[in-house]
Amino acid sequence: xxxxxxxxxxxxxxxxxxxxxxxxxxxxxxxxxxxxxxxxxxxxxxxxxxxxxxxxxxxxxxxxxxxxxxxxxxxxxxxxxxxxxxxxxxxxxxxxxxxxxxxxxxxxxxxxxxxxxxxxxxxxxxxxxxxxxxxxxxxxxxxxxxxxxxxxxxxxxxxxxxxxxxxxxxxxxxxxxxxxxxxxxxxxxxxxxxxxxxxxxxxxxxxxxxxxxxxxxxxxxxxxxxxxxxxxxxxxxxxxxxxxxxxxxxxxxxxxxxxxxxxxxxxxxxxxxxxxxxxxxxxxxxxxxxxxxxxxxxxxxxxxxxxxxxxxxxxxxxxxxxxxxxxxxxxxxxxxxxxxxxxxxxx
Amino acid sequence: xxxxxxxxxxxxxxxxxxxxxxxxxxxxxxxxxxxxxxxxxxxxxxxxxxxxxxxxxxxxxxxxxxxxxxxxxxxxxxxxxxxxxxxxxxxxxxxxxxxxxxxxxxxxxx
Numbered sequence: 001x002x003x004x005x006x007x008x009x010x011x012x013x014x015x016x017x018x019x020x021x022x023x024x025x026x027x028x029x030x031x032x033x034x035x036x037x038x039x040x041x042x043x044x045x046x047x048x049x050x051x052x053x054x055x056x057x058x059x060x061x062x063x064x065x066x067x068x069x070x071x072x073x074x075x076x077x078x079x080x081x082x083x084x085x086x087x088x089x090x091x092x093x094x095x096x097x098x099x100x101x102x103x104x105x106x107x108x109x110x111x112x113x114x115x116x117x118x119x120x121x122x123x124x125x126x127x128x129x130x131x132x133x134x135x136x137x138x139x140x141x142x143x144x145x146x147x148x149x150x151x152x153x154x155x156x157x158x159x160x161x162x163x164x165x166x167x168x169x170x171x172x173x174x175x176x177x178x179x180x181x182x183x184x185x186x187x188x189x190x191x192x193x194x195x196x197x198x199x200x201x202x203x204x205x206x207x208x209x210x211x212x213x214x215x216x217x218x219x220x221x222x223x224x225x226x227x228x229x230x231x232x233x234x235x236x237x238x239x240x241x242x243x244x245x246x247x248x249x250x251x252x253x254x255x256x257x258x259x260x261x262x263x264x265x266x267x268x269x270x271x272x273x274x275x276x277x278x279x280x281x282x283x284x285x286x287x288x289x290x291x292x293x294x295x296x297x298x299x300x301x302x303x304x305x306x307x308x309x310x311x312x313x314x315x316x317x318x319x320x321x322x323x324x325x326x327x328x329x330x331x332x333x334x335x336x337x338x339x340x341x342x343x344x345x346x347x
Numbered sequence: 348x349x350x351x352x353x354x355x356x357x358x359x360x361x362x363x364x365x366x367x368x369x370x371x372x373x374x375x376x377x378x379x380x381x382x383x384x385x386x387x388x389x390x391x392x393x394x395x396x397x398x399x400x401x402x403x404x405x406x407x408x409x410x411x412x413x414x415x416x417x418x419x420x421x422x423x424x425x426x427x428x429x430x431x432x433x434x435x436x437x438x439x440x441x442x443x444x445x446x447x448x449x450x451x452x453x454x455x456x457x
Contacts, residue, residue: 216420
């Protein structure tokens with residue numbers, strides 16, 4: 001398994017322009033055509049709910065499908081000053097939830113300060129925790145207690161309930177460490193009755209295929225994780241892999257790109273299109289730029305407002321609420337089947 | 348090189364309605380109903396389909412139901428066990444006819 005990011009490998013697809021050019025260079029049906037057919041073009045926002053902040057690309061893992069191209073060799077992380085600008089924006093944004101992601105967000109030295117400040121705001125806080133970070137180093141071992149203290153909702157990827165499938169996507173030994181970390185979260189009360197502490201898992205396919213029915217997968221995961229490892233969790237989110245960054249590189253290298261795109265396009269669901277997450281979400285990058293979603297962020301497709309308003313230092317919610325959401329071919333990943341978002345199915 | 352089987356033809360399965368739409372519609376409606384969640388889960392049905400695909404040695408079906416079982420969350424061990432079920436039944440079906448052979452052998456022998 002490769003332990004370097006595409007950027008570090010100087011891979012052609014580490015350039016966002018190359019990715020966008022690749023996605024657009026096709027005779028396949030355009031995403032915008034599908035939206036036009038159902039009078040949904042251009043996509044426009046509904047009231048903002050989720051303020052997602054990507055606080056850095058640094059990560060202790062190098063997952064094969066990572067749309068962030070995160071890894072230990074990525075040094076881009078958000079400063080405390082930019083976090084403060086985010087807090088100021090959150091106060092006037094109307095968002096009810098702050099969703100922290102990365103990389104491994106916990107590796108940012110100001111992560112705990114940020115969570116503490118957000119906690120004072122009284123917003124629901126989600127942390128996308130990769131689990132292994134909790135056991136990666138002694139200094140992270142108390143994260144479950146820290147999360148509990150601030151009633152943080154945890155969302156963690158676990159591609160499967162066996163080591164072989166998990167490790168093939170996320171790296172050798174990841175499954176065993178993930179199970180250990182899940183046990184630590186359970187032991188402080190996560191997903192235990194009446195604790196109010198939520199631990200959700202994310203399933204995403206380990207290859208060029210679409211996720212199955214979310215509720216069936218959730219039943220199976222619950223049964224297996226409980227019987228094999230005595231692990232509890234609340235909900236399973238089934239998330240489709242979007243054809244960008246490392247997953248795009250996998251699709252191209254394995255010869256699966258055309259078939260995968262056809263699958264996504266054939267599975268286009270108009271109801272999912274109406275409910276895509278970019279309509280109620282904003283995504284902020286480590287350096288403070290504003291995007292419609294984390295995927296547009298990774299393709300550097302900045303929000304469609306006047307240039308000076310594209311940065312968190314000039315956050316202006318009225319213009320943002322009236323914007324046109326930017327779309328491209330990767331958006332078919334969010335509208336296939338039951339739809340896909342950072343919270344799983346949308347249809 | 349031309350071959351009898353073309354992977355692209357799998358996508359054209361629906362085109363069989365071109366020559367006889369009524370029967371095709373009945374078949375595809377029936378097919379859709381069969382694979383819905385029922386007393387058996389859609390996942391169990393997909394594994395059965397994969398096993399049968401191997402038994403009838405249909406490359407289109409093997410292609411389709413390998414993808415489908417993966418989408419339904421089956422891992423490599425589970426799908427290979429399904430293939431072994433097909434193999435065991437096919438092997439058993441061959442061997443059980445050995446009893447017929449033995450009967451005939453004994454009938455003809457002094």
